[in-house]
Amino acid sequence: MSQDPEQAKKLQDLLKMLSLSQGDTSKLTQPQRKQFEEYKFWKTQPVARFDEQVDDEGPINSSQRPEDIPDEPLPLLSEFEWCTVDLTNSQQLEDVFVLLNENYVEDQDATFRFNYSREFFNWSLKGPGWRKDWHVGVRTKQSGRLVAFISAVPATLRVRKKLVKSVEINFLCIHKKLRAKRLTPILIKEVTRRVNKQDIWQALYTAGVVLPSPAATCRYAHRPLNWSKLYEVGFTGLPANATKTQMIAKYTLPKETDTPGLRSLEEKDVDEVYDLLEKYQSRFDLVQVFTKEEFKHIFLSSKNVVYSYVVENGGKITDFVSFYSLPFTVLNNPHYKELGIGYLFYYASDADFQYPDRFHPEGSLKLRKRLNRLIADVCIKARDLKMDVFNAMSCQDNSLFLDDLKFGPGDGFLNFYLFNYKVRPIAGGLKQDNTFDTEKRSSVGVVML
Ligand SMILES: CC(C)(COP(=O)(O)OP(=O)(O)OC[C@H]1O[C@@H](n2cnc3c(N)ncnc32)[C@H](O)[C@@H]1OP(=O)(O)O)[C@@H](O)C(=O)NCCC(=O)NCCS
Known part of the structure; x- marks a missing residue:
């Protein structure tokens, strides 16, 4: 053919x-990572430096309480406004489809798209304990168009022997026209604020890019x-x-x-x-x-x-x-x-x-x-x-x-x-040369979507 x-x-x-x-x-x-100091945003966050020696595993900052957290989000540029995306509303669910389908994957003409379905979102974002205000969006004030999204869902993690009350962060997406404008840090801070207000201070997230510092x-x-x-x-x-x-x-x-x-x-x-x-x-x-x-x-x-x-x-x-x-x-x-x-x-x-x-x-x-x-x-x-x-x-x-x-x-x-x-490094199932490690295998048991 x-x-x-x-x-x-x-x-x-x-x-x-x-x-x-x-x-x-x-x-x-993996692509060469930057030096820790070059991560303008991440160096300000409670995350470990690269190759940091970890003796005691556990929270980095544990002094805050929900009352210490601001009640209002950080301001956005005047053309934009924060929103909570209501996934029980079919129009708003559609807005998330469109944003992710057209921008989650880097295909200029959108000739191929992820075919996210309503059922997929209901499944992944509306499990027990889900909260509407953890589906964070940014809209343009003029047209109301959704241009950015990030989500959190509740999760209890076990990290080695310790149980950690946490959230999983997923579906971070910014419209292609708004890239490289430092909107990501603002979205991350906003979802963090909303999660912290519920007295949760830890999160699990995955990315293809190297950030400080991979647990696995x-x-x-x-x-x-x-x-x-x-x-x-x-x-x-x-x-x-x-x-x-x-x-x-x-x-x-x-x-x-x-x-x-x-x-x-x-x-x-x-x-x-x-x-x-x-x-x-x-x-x-x-x-x-x-x-x-x-x-x-x-x-x-x-x-x-x-x-x-x-x-x-x-x-x-x-x-x-x-x-x-x-x-x-x-x-x-x-x-x-x-x-x-x-x-x-x-x-x-x-x-x-x-x-x-x-x-x-x-x-x-x-x-x-x-x-x-x-x-x-x-x-x-x-x-x-x-x-x-x-x-x-x-x-x-x-x-x-x-x-x-x-x-x-x-x-x-x-x-x-x-x-x-x-956390000390957790085996990801790879040998030094990045081939699959059949001996040591992986100690990562969580599967992220
Ligand atoms: C990932 C995405 C939101 C980044 O947006 P961007 O416009 O390139 O980046 P911004 O200018 O807004 O922000 C840059 C900061 O975000 C950080 N960043 C970039 N991608 C990130 C990610 N996936 N997770 C966390 N932080 C990320 C950068 O390291 C940088 O911070 P630094 O100065 O500390 O290094 C955007 O490229 C996108 O929507 N991509 C398609 C969907 C996608 O890949 N989502 C991520 C799935 S893990």
Whole structure:
């Protein structure tokens, strides 16, 4: 099939944002960071300096109380005003779609867009305990157009042994025409103010850019599910010495899943799976601790966004796995309207529970086998849901299966940050040369959208 080179280039750029890599990028390093003092905004915030020696993990500044926090936001330039975006109002929800769809990804002509859905926002931004005033927007006074957005959702984190009442910050987005005008610091200060007013002083956030200072760094990995489509839209090239037939064969998955007892998660499983996940998560150093209500919201409430499965044998649930969907709309393409993208989410397995040490060789082998089969099966499920590529990160125990299951390393890294909390580095699942670390794996157990 012929490809429009312009179109192909744009899609490649876009997928690069999602860090789909086509070659060997094992030597890739993160972009050079600035010196701490050069971060004009971040150097004023309660964050650790690079390579700071952390003896005691915990809050950096713990002297403030909600009464000390101003009741009013910082002033904006006179053309703009602060707003609270009411996501229960369909027009306002639409405003957020438009802003994010047109500005969240750097594609000048918006030929390809994230296809955020109403359901995706309801799922990710309206979980238990959500607050309307944590959906912070900036509008132009004249037209009322939404030009910037940032959100916080409540989350209890566990950082090593300590529980940290916190929020997760996500969907920071500024209209392309308002970039490089130092609006980001003002948005961050405003969401911080609104969160502090609720007596919460810590936050978890992720970014591809290097800021002071990552608690962990993970790498993206991608597993083609529909190689020929990815090839036809110009995302992937044909390696030298390979034929299309060989490539298709390489990525072709079995027709049927292989794990006996694999089925969708149901309401009746909640107690058992909740316990299984909690036990599995205890091996990691950075996790989100869910309440049962949160668990239900996250894994059962949005059937077209998140897909959750269990493995039940002899009346016992041994494994749990989930992934979510966030497709691209492909505009102006005669053949394809959408690119389906699945993201591996939370999972748990009892395969190595009998071994007290996570790194016990026998236990690791058992878990590796179990996960290989389980994740291959969810790739099959994702393919059957018409997804074209399946993404995962080097976090959790993923390095046990990424290479085996033909996930290619991506060009991009994702840094995890804690606001107002000092922490020693947490393993991100990467070796010195940025290849996946099958031995040490990752101690990051939280998955951010
Ligand atoms: C990310 C984005 C909001 C940054 O806006 P910008 O106009 O380039 O930056 P501003 O001039 O407003 O602010 C610059 C400051 O914000 C910081 N900054 C930039 N991106 C950041 C991020 N993702 N998270 C936190 N701080 C960030 C910069 O380091 C700089 O602070 P410094 O002087 O301490 O270094 C904007 O590029 C955007 O909307 N991008 C598309 C969506 C996106 O990538 N969102 C981030 C997802 S993590």
